[in-house]
Amino acid sequence: MRxxxxxxxxxxxxxxxxGAITYAVAGDDGSGRTPSADSADAGFARDMAVHHQQAVxxxxxxxxxxxxxxxxxxxxxxxxxxxNQRGMLLxxxxxxxxxxxxxxxxxxxxxxxxxxxxxxxxxxxxxxxNTEMKKLGELSGKQAEVFYLQLMTDHxxxxxxxxxxxxxxxxxxxxxxxxxxxxxxxxxxxALMADMLKERGxxxxx
Numbered sequence: 001m002r003x004x005x006x007x008x009x010x011x012x013x014x015x016x017x018x019g020a021i022t023y024a025v026a027g028d029d030g031s032g033r034t035p036s037a038d039s040a041d042a043g044f045a046r047d048m049a050v051h052h053q054q055a056v057x058x059x060x061x062x063x064x065x066x067x068x069x070x071x072x073x074x075x076x077x078x079x080x081x082x083x084n085q086r087g088m089l090l091x092x093x094x095x096x097x098x099x100x101x102x103x104x105x106x107x108x109x110x111x112x113x114x115x116x117x118x119x120x121x122x123x124x125x126x127x128x129x130n131t132e133m134k135k136l137g138e139l140s141g142k143q144a145e146v147f148y149l150q151l152m153t154d155h156x157x158x159x160x161x162x163x164x165x166x167x168x169x170x171x172x173x174x175x176x177x178x179x180x181x182x183x184x185x186x187x188x189x190x191a192l193m194a195d196m197l198k199e200r201g202x203x204x205x206x
Contacts, residue, residue, distance in 0.1 A: 034096045040169035042098050043109025044179065045089040048162060050106070051124055052082040052089075055155055058128065058148065061137050065144035070196065078152065078189070085178065092175065110165040126158015146202045149193045153204045156186040156193075 035041035059075035059082075066072065093100050105113035106124045121130035128136075128151045136147055159182065166179035197203055 035098070035172060037098050037102070038104070038109070039171065040109045040166060041172045041175055042093065042096065043102070043104075043107075044162065044166040044170055044175065045093050046100060046102060047106050047109070047124060048159070048166075048182075049086045049089045049100070051127060051155075051159055051162065052086040054127055054133075055079070055082045055152065055159075056086070058133065058136065058151060058155070061133070062144055062148040065137070065140050065148075066142075068142075068145055071145045071148065074189070074192070074196075075148070081185070085182070088178070092172075107162075109169070110162070124158060125161060126155045128155065142200060146197065146200050149197050149200075150202070150205050153190055153193050153197075156190050160186050160190075 056079045059079035063072050063075050063079075090100060102108070106118075107113055119129070121133070122128065132147075132151060136144065136151065139147055163179040163182040163186070167176050167183065170176045170179065194204060
């Protein structure tokens with residue numbers, strides 16, 4: 001029950017932050033200007049939308065691979081929260097009249113365009129490879145739970161790093177606030193997943 005409350009609390013924090021954000025984001029910095037295509041605001045929106053999509057996919061995979069209600073609840077909360085946030089990020093790009101893809105490598109807006117090679121589908125730090133996603137879909141029960149928690153811990157760490165980058169670099173206030181909400185919620189979930197891994201005789205990957 002303690003974990004259920006923590007999971008619900010983390011999800012609620014993220015959803016409250018998301019719910020407080022309206023679509024009136026253009027010129028939120030008070031300048032009346034919309035972000036440029038090569039801005040941190042646009043780069044974060046594009047990259048985090050991709051990053052979030054994999055978390056959603058990963059979470060729905062594990063819900064079909066285990067009957068453990070604690071893991072299934074966490075996976076559902078992550079999937080719903082990140083799908084909601086992804087929709088907002090893509091919606092802002094539409095409002096700004098900016099493309100959802102860029103010719104520049106991911107993370108370029110953080111001056112880290114070469115950090116992730118994209119090898120085997122891992123386009124950004126923390127993202128699982130195609131091989132790892134395939135493996136998750138082949139495991140079941142406790143093995144699936146542990147691997148999911150390990151993958152999602154890595155995924156959240158990468159996401160927190162990106163969100164912190166937006167907090168520091170983005171100009172649109174409402175986007176900065178969403179990014180800070182991501183940092184807070186995902187750090188809470190990282191701690192929760194560490195406890196869940198420990199209960200299963202495992203730990204996060206080094």
